[in-house]
Amino acid sequence: MTAPPELDAATRPILAFDIGGTKIAAALIVDGAIEERRQVATPISGRPEDWLAAMVDLASDWQGRFEAIGAAVTGIVQDGQWRALNPTILPVPAGYPLAERLQATFDRPVRLVNDAQAAAWAEFDVRSGIRSLLFVTVSTGIGGGLVTDGKLVEGTNGAAGSMGHVLVKPVGGRRCGCGAIGCIETEASGTALKARAAETFGDGIEAPELFERAKTDAKAAVLIDDALNLLGQALLSARRLCDPDLIVIGGGIGLRADVLAELTSICGRLAPDFPVPIEAARQGADAGLVGAALLAAGR
Ligand SMILES: [Zn+2]
Incomplete structure (x- = not known):
């Protein structure tokens, strides 16, 4: 043989x-x-x-x-x-x-x-003509990954790109499972939106339903706007730090057209100096x- x-x-x-x-x-x-x-x-x-x-x-x-x-x-x-x-x-x-x-x-x-x-590495691999990329996924939780100069950055402790635990509301925010207060994961993830909806409307409203309500209900719209504003600020901070060729957004919430448009708008409005393209993830779940x-x- x-x-x-x-x-x-x-x-x-x-x-x-x-x-x-x-x-x-x-x-x-x-x-x-x-x-x-x-x-x-x-x-x-x-x-x-x-x-x-x-x-x-x-x-x-x-x-x-x-x-x-x-x-x-x-x-x-x-x-x-x-x-x-x-x-x-x-x-x-x-x-x-x-x-x-x-x-x-x-x-x-x-x-x-x-x-x-x-x-992040899969999203980098599927694209050509770029050397760096910041990937952020927004779904039940929030995560991220960074590719710089063609290499995946894992970090000294393996925690590089941990977007979910970027602090956006250290005063008056929620306690995160990581121990900190006001991580973006506790303020704008699907789990966070569900918790915010429960405080305002009572239990049982998942994030997709909250987005639907926001089209006709001002209270729901405020919750969504606040979460997306915080998310936009976290994204902008990460962008300032990494200055990547491209930002890729994934996850069930991140891939919504209205969310992508809002994040693009926030980053463009708050930082018009170095426009960085934001696009949807291609590799799916x-x-x-x-x-x-x-x-x-x-x-
Ligand atoms: Zn945290």
Whole structure:
């Protein structure tokens, strides 16, 4: 039997995972394209062993079909170890050795990365003609990632690009799961909008419904305007710091046309000196999976 030909690093099949607060997704990815994909709800036990068991279960019949593993996770990754930045999203115990556990389980090299950083890398990879990019996702939570001079910036502690925990309301804001007061995640994420709606209208109004109400209800419009203003200010601060070629906005809330238009308007109005294009994410909800796979393939 002849040995299989050496595969180019970019075209090796990669097993990718994306572990979030609500779901764990797994996919077989070749050259940035998803070939097969599955997901389950994240076990709510709070035990990493249960999340690992769910991952093994998802990939059980893919054994032997991948060369490496890329895993995008909510929270902070440092030297292959994983911990929560905001434990209310997913209560990851400090220093959980996920890379080591995955390597021992699947016997393949593992690349572990924060999920929004992975998504930033996927959004950078799909575009040409740029060297830097700031990615911000606004959905249940708020996350971000930064690419500078063609490289993903992970940071000394793995926390670079943590847009959700940029402070916008340190006085009079809400207490965030990270411990600070007035992080943008507690003021303008989907979870924050739901909390704001509950204070004004009572429980049970999710962010999309609040946006609908805002078209005809002045109180709802004030809540949305305030959240988007804070988000615009956070974006502007990050833009000032990084001066990227491009800002990419993703997430269920961030991808709304009215939200994109408002953020563009705020940044243009408050900082007309250096216009930076703002555009919608192209990789969709699987950007984390794709980015983790690209990084695991060495791209
Ligand atoms: Zn925070």
